[in-house]
Amino acid sequence: MRLTRIVSMLALVSLIAGAAGAQEGSGGAGSAAPWAVPDDPAVALREPDRFAWQLFRALTWPADLDTRMADPEAAYGAEVPVVFQTWILASAAYPDNGGMPAPWEEFNPETVVELDGTDGPLQLSLLREIPPIPPGTEGHQADEVRMNRPAFDYIRENGLYSTQGQQRFYYGQREVSFPPEAIEIKAVWRPITPEQADRYHWSRFRDAESGETLLYGLTALHIMSKILPRWHWSTFEHVDNPFRDGIHDEGWLNRSRDSLACPPERLDCNLAPEGLGLEGTHWENYRLRGSQIEFTDDMGNPVILANSELETGFQTTASCMSCHVRATIGPNVNAPASFEFGPGHQDHPLAPPRASRMSVFNVAPDGRITSYFGTPDPDQFRIKGMEGPYAATYTLLDYAWSLARAKPQP
Structure with missing residues (x-):
């Protein structure tokens, strides 16, 4: 059964290999240019870790700010913005009013990231809403989600920047499917001292209140590439992460x-690969924690992949694919409509309906909070309250949780 699935995937990726050749900054499947975004789905499928490092090197290459692509004339490791830092922030792709974002060309790639006082990755913010409070609830940490132009253009051209636009796919029974060139990243940064700067790729962020620019070092980088139908997933962390003792740091709980x-014989050696040009640069201080292209391994065991900075509090149950497949959209729900009105009951203020989506976390009867892992359960995709002979199911958003940032249009 598994062999049949792999053969089918190989056939499918061979069909999209030609389309992937147009990938941003790519030099073609056979290109050895270190700044070229890899575009060979066969490598992503057969050697996912090699593909992960090739992608890491390409996205961390010094950028040409005019083209927002790699600068072949620049030396790798130069302290300048790198390719992924010139991409559009997810916050800009989903305007607060649910309106269409400006075209790619109108965004300034030199925009300084502003610290607005909110703390850390989105999934940790959602986790904090569920008692008991997990570690990492306060303190300094910054994260950003960015996407390249193929991903952004697909969102913009298909109206996915608003909840209504996404619901048009639900009501029209249409499939959301990003192009093979699409890439999204999640990066986590922490404050560092000037003395630590040589060990990190660093950037300066602006404090929204004081206007002061602060030195932040890249501590984690998560990359998802649509080179495969279910995406290729990889996550990287700074080599110092297991040994820090801040409130966001619980060490590496997975190998x-x-x-x-x-x-x-020792895939957890936690070394940087040789021959990629990382030697002698701050990038040699980053480690691949793992890559993922399947829900389960050959023996049916769930594939667990976590980043300790992004999945603090639920590392041991984290799975990129099992979590992201739950990125969905459904019909509107209006909780106040289920309240009981009548004598003896206080009036409940009506609220506008919200688009329904599947939950991010699983809360066990004893209160434990875990991520979803392993092969998805079809029953969980059925919409509660809409059972029947033709039970309604959520529309998949092609594993892109960034779409949950979309706002409703007035």
Whole structure:
């Protein structure tokens, strides 16, 4: 059964290989240019760790701010903005009024990220809403979600920047499917001192209240590429992460897996690979925690992949694919409509309906909070309250949780 699935995937990725050749900054499937975004789905499928490092190197190459692509004339490791930092922030792709975002060309790639006082990755913010309060609830940490032009253009051209636009796919029974060139990243940054700067890729963020620019070092980078039908997932962390003792830091609770940098008998060697040009640069201080292209391994065990900075509090149950497949859209729901009105009941103020989506976390009867992992359960995709002979199911948003940032139009 699994062999049939792999053969089918190989056939499918061979069909999209030609389309992937147009990928942003790509030099073609056979290109050895280190700044070229890899575009060979066969490598992503057969050697996912090698593909992960190739992608990491391409997205961390010094950028040409005019083209928002890699600058072949620049030296790798130069302290300048890198390719992924020139992409559009998810906050700009989903305007607050649910309106159409400006075209790609109108965004300034030199925009300084502003610290607005909100703390850390979105999934941790959602986790904090569920008692008991997990670690990492306060303190300094900044994150950003960015997307390249193919991903942004697909969102803009298909109206996915608003909840109504996404619901048109639900009501029209249409499929959301990003192009093979689409890439999104999640980056986590932490404050560092000037003395630590040599060990990090760093940037300066602006404090919204004081206007002061602060030095932040890249501590984690998560990359998702649509090179495969279910995307290729990889996550990287700074080598110092397991040894820090801040409130956001709980160490590495899962072993790393890197078949490119490590020998087969010890895939958790936590070394940087040789021959990619990382030596002598601050990028040699980053480690691949693992890559993922399947829900389960060959023995049916769930594939667990976590980033300790992004999945603080639920590392041991985190799975990129099992979580992101739950990125969905459904019909409007209006909680006040279920309230009981009548004598002896206080009036309940009506609220506008909200688009329904599947939950991010699983809350066990004993209160434990876990992420979803393993093969998805079809029953969970059925919309409660809409059972019947033709039970309604959520519309998948092609694993793109960034779409949950969309706002309703007035």
